Amino acid sequence: MTTLMTEQVRGPVPGQAAELPVVDLVRVDFGWWKVAGYDLVQVASPRTALGTAWIVWHGDHLLHTTDTLPHAGDWVTDQLTGGAAR
DSSP, X not given: OOEEOOTTOOSOOTTSOSOXXXXXXXXXXXXXXXXTTEEXXXXXXXXXXXXXXXXXXXXXXXXXXXXXXXXXXXXXXXXXXXXXOO
């Protein structure tokens, strides 16, 4: 997948990769990002190695959970492009 770093990102997220999917990822607040109408929210999670998880919301619907911001962004990209290649 082609990746790039968008200009809207203000500084690195500790423990997260700096490369993002080609869609525009905008930081709203600490642990809260928006991309293509989806909200990516970081929450505390004792079940993950990093101690946090990422939840993908669209409106008031919880759609997906994952361990990292790049994985959450990839999931949104897959939804926008019709899914992962088979």
